[in-house]
Amino acid sequence: MVTESVLMDEEIRAQEAAMLDDIAAELARFGQERRNLIPILQMIQARHAYLAPEALEMVASHLGIARCEVYGVATFYNQFRFHPPGKHQIRVCLGTACHVGGGEIILENFERKLQINEGETSPDREFSLDRVACVGCCALAPVAVVDEEVHGHVAPSKVEGLILGFQIEKEKEERESREDGGPE
Numbered sequence: 001m002v003t004e005s006v007l008m009d010e011e012i013r014a015q016e017a018a019m020l021d022d023i024a025a026e027l028a029r030f031g032q033e034r035r036n037l038i039p040i041l042q043m044i045q046a047r048h049a050y051l052a053p054e055a056l057e058m059v060a061s062h063l064g065i066a067r068c069e070v071y072g073v074a075t076f077y078n079q080f081r082f083h084p085p086g087k088h089q090i091r092v093c094l095g096t097a098c099h100v101g102g103g104e105i106i107l108e109n110f111e112r113k114l115q116i117n118e119g120e121t122s123p124d125r126e127f128s129l130d131r132v133a134c135v136g137c138c139a140l141a142p143v144a145v146v147d148e149e150v151h152g153h154v155a156p157s158k159v160e161g162l163i164l165g166f167q168i169e170k171e172k173e174e175r176e177s178r179e180d181g182g183p184e
């Protein structure tokens, strides 16, 4: 029997293959001059929300420059992501008020609970975790923004509850899909 996790891996691989095909097709629209590097990176980020290592490789080969040069330019600008966004995006504010209010501890709790570091995405792509600068509600510090919903006065104990809520929701969806005769 094919397990759900194998199905999920296959789905992720299929998505990645489709993404690389799309990038290859789009790259053909750009000339091979080095000045196209940033517009190309912006195009990939806009279409796929992150720059995968294979995508950077393709860009380097299209422009005939070293991969480390592509990577160096991409990491210089913080508009670019290097991990796919999770289904649930968690952003922990580390602006001054939130930092003073214990934002680092909240971020560490998310990292521990999700077993990823900030800037990363969980292997099942359910969660991505990022630190952000002030989100404009300092009176609620420390603040975490989860899927556009602002959570204020986040206590370390609240982190586990937030993640658990999503996990319960996911299990429920999987159960319903099995009952509806989804893949086994």
Ligand code: FES
Binding pocket: 093, 094, 095, 096, 097, 098, 099, 133, 134, 135, 136, 137, 138, 139, 141, 143
């Ligand atoms: S510093 Fe976190 S909301 Fe302002």
